[in-house]
Amino acid sequence: MTVIDNTHQRLLPAPAADVGRLLDRIGRPGDPLWPSPTWQPMRLDRPLSVGATGGHGPVRYHVSDYRPGRLVEFTFDPRIGLTGTHTFEVIDHGDDACVLRHRLVATPSAHMRPLWPALIGPCHDTVLEHLLDNAEHAVTGTVTDPVRYPWQARLDVRLFSVQVNATSVPQNALLLEAALPPAAGPRSDLADAYAARVPPGVTTDPQAWADAIFGNPPPAVTALFRLRNALVTPFGIERGDRSAFDTISRTDRELLLGTDAGHLDFRASILVEPDDDGVTVTLSTHAVAHHRTGRLYLALVRLFHPPVVRAMLRRAAAAAVRPRPVTPPGLPTTTPLR
Missing domain, CATH: 3.30.530 (Alpha-D-Glucose-1,6-Bisphosphate; Chain A, domain 4)
Known part of the structure; x- marks a missing residue:
């Protein structure tokens, strides 16, 4: 059975502790990472902790692992068509640099298998690259190579964010x-x-x-x-x-x-x-x-x-x-x- 294994990461010239503080605010009002207003915000039903439930738009999940400043793991609600997890992690890269990584590992349902490569995958990739742009901007004040939106992502924003x-x-x-x-x-x-x-x-x-x-x-x-x-x-x-x-x-x-x-x-x-x-x-x-x-x-x-x-x-x-x-x-x- 096909398994989706999708990774996005960015080397950031900032200590892991600084980027970890940004990650700890994900899913809360004023979240500095999530690319809103372009996309519907990620929202959780309580402060970031194991068991917190929420999602963004129709994509639902719950927090299955949380290590403050280091890692947040979300487990998908299988009713959306994905069985698995998506995880944010801050990894040390020397004293003054770190890598912010997101990895999605999930098994798609029958209807999700054609949808992922055709529509959902490109939107997912765009959201994650935009999020990493926001992280880079937060710690440097600039972005080297801003994300470019494919037609699938532009269509999704137009249909679901407005x-x-x-x-x-x-x-x-x-x-x-x-x-x-x-x-x-x-x-x-x-x-x-x-x-x-x-x-x-x-x-x-x-x-x-x-x-x-x-x-x-x-x-x-x-x-x-x-x-x-x-x-x-x-x-x-x-x-x-x-x-x-x-x-x-x-x-x-x-x-x-x-x-x-x-x-x-x-x-x-x-x-x-x-x-x-x-x-x-x-x-x-x-x-x-x-x-x-x-x-x-x-x-x-x-x-x-x-x-x-x-x-x-x-x-x-x-x-x-x-x-x-x-x-x-x-x-x-x-x-x-x-």
């Missing part, structure tokens, strides 16, 4: 609530909310999210907006521009933007809510038409609004988790063991 769903307007969207007149709710012609969930480590500045969502929309959305401007003028509706997305007010976690036009009043709230396991960014939209033409306009907009908002929010979230080199190229400090 989730966008319809939701209700958050109760914490206080700027939006305060901006609406008492009578606005019952006669809203457009009111909805969509939330993006991304791993921890992304910006929590609502202005940065507003710039990403409205300042860099997908090309198809830009084309649709231009078509809208070309069609609405004969009906007495104002052509739109970027001023429709000007900031009206903000707090540390919420930003309110919008405009008052002849045919409608438009408000949007961007609420950013971080926690230990990720960041939720909710885009809530509210519009009230002033007359029949405005209501007809919004009736048409409602057909396109959900996919447009989803696309804009997903694009911004994907940009937030996109892997970036942790240091500019061309600054060698140490040679990694590949």
